[in-house]
Amino acid sequence: MRLDAILRITAKFVLPFILVFGLYVQFHGDFGPGGGFQAGVIVAAAVFLHAIIFGLGQTMRIVPPIVVEIMVPLGVLVFAGTGVAAIMTGLNFLDYSHLAHDQIHGQEWGVFLVEAGVLITVSGTMIAIFYAVAGRDRK
Amino acid sequence: MVLLSLLAAVTIGIVRLRNLFAIVILSGIYSFLMASVMIVLDAVDVAMTEASVGAGISTVLMLGVLYLTKTEESAPVHSPALPLFVSAVTGAVLIYGTFGLPPFGMADTPVNTHIGPDYLAGSIPQTGIPNVVTSVLASYRGFDTLGETTVIFTAGIGVLLLLKRLRRAEPDK
Amino acid sequence: MTVFSPLIDHFNYFIIIFLMVSGLYVVVARGNMIKKLVGLMLFQTSVYLLYLSPGKILGGTPPIIDENFQIYSNPLPHVLILTAIVVGVATLALGLALVLRINEEYGTIEEDEIFAAGDEDK
Known part of the structure; x- marks a missing residue:
């Protein structure tokens, strides 16, 4: 079981860095490569790693399947809700210019919310698919 | 050019091998090579996505499915002559078509003069975001991205419907 | 050099077409479902390269605006891909997921065996 111990400790050590890197990619997407799609996949990969090393049951206790299944539609709702909010401010669907006091800040808010929606849907879908595939028994 | 040739070599391996496990691992290598090619083509965002999605997520999912099924492909029953002929003819037609395309890397092609420069010029004054890919993705073409997100959502729902229903039905038996 | 220059200028496209055609071949010729999916993936990634190749400008940098650079590659294909x-x-x-369900229903992921099992049921 010595190899197993190495795997567990390495995974514990690496996991927070993967999550922080995912958040960095998410919030630094305005200035460097990155954005909601990549960050969602990286966060999902962190959950995959946890499930592979510590077993699916442990992971499902931390990230329950019901939460993941709520995340899948929630992201689309956040995205579409941002568009509806833009209509409320008197502009076209998904035109964020009036979301804050001036155009630049409005755009920044809009892009932030949209990327958050993408992050939630992508990571939720990937984790849900992984749970569905990994949760099955071999025939 | 070297990377592209390596891609072609890995592809030959994928086509010829019959062990599915080796094929899945080779497709992971293929995705990493593809990501390197994308960095050379200046598409850093896309390269990042390809490296994490193609080499990470899809390899894990494929391995999970291989564990549940079997890892050896049986010998083909039909002769490969007809598919080979169809592929060769398609390839020949496509190669004939490429000679009408502009050479690689030119700045004055229709692709590069139509709307790309507008995005590059407008991104900072209109949105304040230096990474043009993000501003186009989330702002200029937000509707497009909403559609893509909905497709991912739909695919996720489809997988859950396909794989979850059986488990819920089993306790009734 | 003049004979070879179109070949070198279009080398990208030749590799893309090779990937595309081998993906097509795998999808058509092989009966194994997972192999077919890998073939579809080959086809798909060749299309990614097909989109990205024309957007590259020689001497350009990734489309992240910085005052030190003037030439950027085209950002639009990047977003689409x-x-x-x-x-x-x-x-x-x-x-x-479909392959998994088929495997549970028929016990195989080979196309021919699935068709044979379907004929027996009739």
Whole structure:
């Protein structure tokens, strides 16, 4: 079981860095490569790693399947809700210019919310698919 | 050019091998090579996505499915002559078509003069975001991205419907 | 050199077409479902390269605005392909889920054996 111990400790050590890197990619997407799609996949990969090393049951206790299944539609709702909010401010669907006091800040808010929606849907879908595939028994 | 040739070599391996496990691992290598090619083509965002999605997520999912099924492909029953002929003819037609395309890397092609420069010029004054890919993705073409997100959502729902229903039905038996 | 220059200028496209055609061949010729999905993935990634290749400008940099650079590659194909990759893996997962259900129903992932099992049921 010595190899197993190495795997567990390495995974514990690496996991927070993967999550922080995912958040960095998410919030630094305005200035460097990155954005909601990549960050969602990286966060999902962190959950995959946890499930592979510590077993699916442990992971499902931390990230329950019901939460993941709520995340899948929630992201689309956040995205579409941002568009509806833009209509409320008197502009076209998904035109964020009036979301804050001036155009630049409005755009920044809009892009932030949209990327958050993408992050939630992508990571939720990937984790849900992984749970569905990994949760099955071999025939 | 070297990377592209390596891609072609890995592809030959994928086509010829019959062990599915080796094929899945080779497709992971293929995705990493593809990501390197994308960095050379200046598409850093896309390269990042390809490296994490193609080499990470899809390899894990494929391995999970291989564990549940079997890892050896049986010998083909039909002769490969007809598919080979169809592929060769398609390839020949496509190669004939490429000679009408502009050479690689030119700045004055229709692709590069139509709307790309507008995005590059407008991104900072209109949105304040230096990474043009993000501003186009989330702002200029937000509707497009909403559609893509909905497709991912739909695919996720489809997988859950396909794989979850059986488990819920089993306790009734 | 003049004879070879169109070949070198279009080398990208030749490799893309090779990848595309081998993906097509795998999808048509092989009966194994997972192999077919890998073939679809080959086809799909060749299309990514087909989109990205014309957007590259020699001497350009990635499209992140900085005052030190003047020439940027075209950002539009990057956006289209970025979303396409993630959608691609979502649809791939849908295909894998179908393969899993077929495997549970028929006990095989080979096309011919599935057709044979279907004929026996009739």
